[in-house]
Amino acid sequence: MVPTLMFAFGMSGLTARGTSLLMMIPTAVSGTAGNLRRDNVDLFAAAAAVGVAACATTAVGAWVATLLAPHAAKCALRRLPRVHRHPDSRASRPESEGLSSGAATQGELSLA
Incomplete structure (x- = not known):
């Protein structure tokens, strides 16, 4: 994701890494919530x-x-x-x- 943000969208490395980390938070939260609802964990x-x-x-x-x-x-x-x-x-x-x-x-x- 970081290389795509840097080369396709012209973001600096620091901004691309920060954006990538920010995108991981909702994914992790929704995955954890779904697994808790299904009693998978x-x-x-x-x-x-x-x-x-x-x-x-x-x-x-x-x-x-x-x-x-x-x-x-x-x-x-x-x-x-x-x-x-x-x-x-x-x-x-x-x-x-x-x-x-x-x-x-x-x-x-x-x-x-």
């Missing part, structure tokens, strides 16, 4: 399972984050593919990371 059991899993993984994730150096996390996140680069991203990175004159500029697609 036990809301208490589902909420308990999600809550327990979130509590457990949040603690583990926070502990792992304390073990990682900030630079390691930054390098790991940099390896994730990006479809769109912010126009200022070239200025925030050192030249030693291989950015050349052929690097992506505003409006170009890149899987870096």
Whole structure:
């Protein structure tokens, strides 16, 4: 949905992501309401399972984050593919990371 909003309607990346998230809310609410009406889901059991899993993984994730150096996390996140680069991203990175004159500029697609 986000690429369609960006390229077909000319929205910025931030606006397209926000619009996409906003469109998900009514879909999730109506789907949940329909499943509750048909008794397809036990809301208490589902909420308990999600809550327990979130509590457990949040603690583990926070502990792992304390073990990682900030630079390691930054390098790991940099390896994730990006479809769109912010126009200022070239200025925030050192030249030693291989950015050349052929690097992506505003409006170009890149899987870096």
